[in-house]
Amino acid sequence: MENRNLRYDIMPEIAAHWSPRAFDENQPVADDDLFALDEAARIAPSCFNEQPWRFIVARSPESRQKLTACLSANNQLWAGKAPVLTVILAKANFSHNGKPNRWHTFDTGTAWGYLSLEAQHRGLITHPMGGFSVELVREAFLVPEDYSIVAVAAIGYYGNRDNLLPQFQERERPNPRKPIDEIIDIY
Numbered sequence: 152m153e154n155r156n157l158r159y160d161i162m163p164e165i166a167a168h169w170s171p172r173a174f175d176e177n178q179p180v181a182d183d184d185l186f187a188l189d190e191a192a193r194i195a196p197s198c199f200n201e202q203p204w205r206f207i208v209a210r211s212p213e214s215r216q217k218l219t220a221c222l223s224a225n226n227q228l229w230a231g232k233a234p235v236l237t238v239i240l241a242k243a244n245f246s247h248n249g250k251p252n253r254w255h256t257f258d259t260g261t262a263w264g265y266l267s268l269e270a271q272h273r274g275l276i277t278h279p280m281g282g283f284s285v286e287l288v289r290e291a292f293l294v295p296e297d298y299s300i301v302a303v304a305a306i307g308y309y310g311n312r313d314n315l316l317p318q319f320q321e322r323e324r325p326n327p328r329k330p331i332d333e334i335i336d337i338y
């Protein structure tokens with residue numbers, strides 16, 4: 152974590168969080184752990200308390216294969232080994248008045264953040280992906296048109312970095328972050 156240059160003593164789950172690709176294909180995620188992650192997401196705050204997030208969880212070999220086939224070629228090379236793949240959806244319109252919810256992806260991102268930190272807390276790893284075909288996912292999992300398909304993510308346990316293809320082994324480390332003064336403007 153040396154390239155994160157932490158100056159403050161933040162929550163250990165946040166400090167230690169990164170996005171590995173070396174999933175252990177032989178270690179499943181127990182029901183209690185998986186549902187605890189979804190419980191963490193469930194508690195996230197949202198505009199009008201709409202809770203627009205929805206998760207499709209692919210655990211069976213058939214479902215994981217179906218979802219892996221929707222990923223970009225590069226992501227297919229490593230993500231198929233994760234014991235859990237999830238599609239993160241966000242309902243685009245408010246339930247109370249049917250009007251567009253401008254914050255649906257913002258709120259869903261918060262829920263994903265909660266989920267991934269609970270995963271970190273439980274010794275699991277997570278890796279979100281934008282590299283997938285929205286059209287293929289919509290078709291394969293019959294996602295209604297009023298749901299935005301925000302991301303796909305892999306969830307599981309850390310395996311062996313040496314099992315990754317060489318191009319991923321080089322990248323198998325926490326990435327650096329911008330310094331604080333590049334992300335805030337104080338007036």
Ligand SMILES: Cc1cc2nc3c(=O)[nH]c(=O)nc-3n(C[C@H](O)[C@H](O)[C@H](O)COP(=O)(O)O)c2cc1C
Binds near residue numbers: 226282283302
């Ligand atoms: C919305 C989103 C989309 C991403 N898409 C991909 C992807 O398609 N493939 C991939 O390997 N990593 C993907 N990542 C992972 C990022 O590259 C990673 O989070 C970032 O480089 C920081 O790395 P670190 O958390 O491991 O330090 C994505 C992350 C996010 C949040």
